[in-house]
Amino acid sequence: MSVKECTHHKNKSQKLLRKLCSFFLILAFIVLLTFLITWAILQPRKPRFTLQDATIFSFNVSAPILLSSNFQVTVASHNPNSRIGVYYDKLNIYASYKNQQITYFTGIQPVYQGHHDTNVWSPFVYGTNVPVAPYNGQSLSEDQENGSINLLIMLNGRVRWRVGRFISGRYHIHVRCPAYIPFGNKPNSAIPGIVVGTGIKYQLSTRCSVNV
Incomplete structure (x- = not known):
């Protein structure tokens, strides 16, 4: 094969490669532009969670x-989006103290949350003889x-x-709700309890942090 033929094939391959690169660049630009336009139109926002109250039935450290x-x-969850609905496929709630889980998981029933809808859940969080760090x-x-005690209610x-x-x-969702609970109904308590x-x-009416 002559040198001229080899040069011809080489130039042809280079032209094809440049066309492919241009095609993928244009495709990536279109995808990015579509994503940005969609985001601008929908303006997606994370659900907002609030820990409204806590009713204590028992809390006892029976051993160290x-x-x-x-x-x-x-716990109340509000969907602030006007065009986006949320499916809660799986949601577990438990209590944490100083980065350690101190109750069992309690499952919350799966639910669909429409535009600007609010769902309220009142699950029991409990544990019997749960081992904790000394x-x-x-x-x-x-x-x-x-x-008084500072807990975190986690979802x-x-x-x-x-x-x-x-x-x-x-997508994974992680919710952290600070819960300051004053045991004993002390007269100087900022959050008096009601016997139920x-x-x-x-x-409590505590705003929770949400990560998705």
């Missing part, structure tokens, strides 16, 4: 490393004796987004 507790919390057990006992699960007939894949049956109910 064992905790038994039973309380009910009310330093946390001692700290829990001291906090309870002092009349973890998976959500999907719905726009018209389009439904996205599943065998428990004491505390109004």
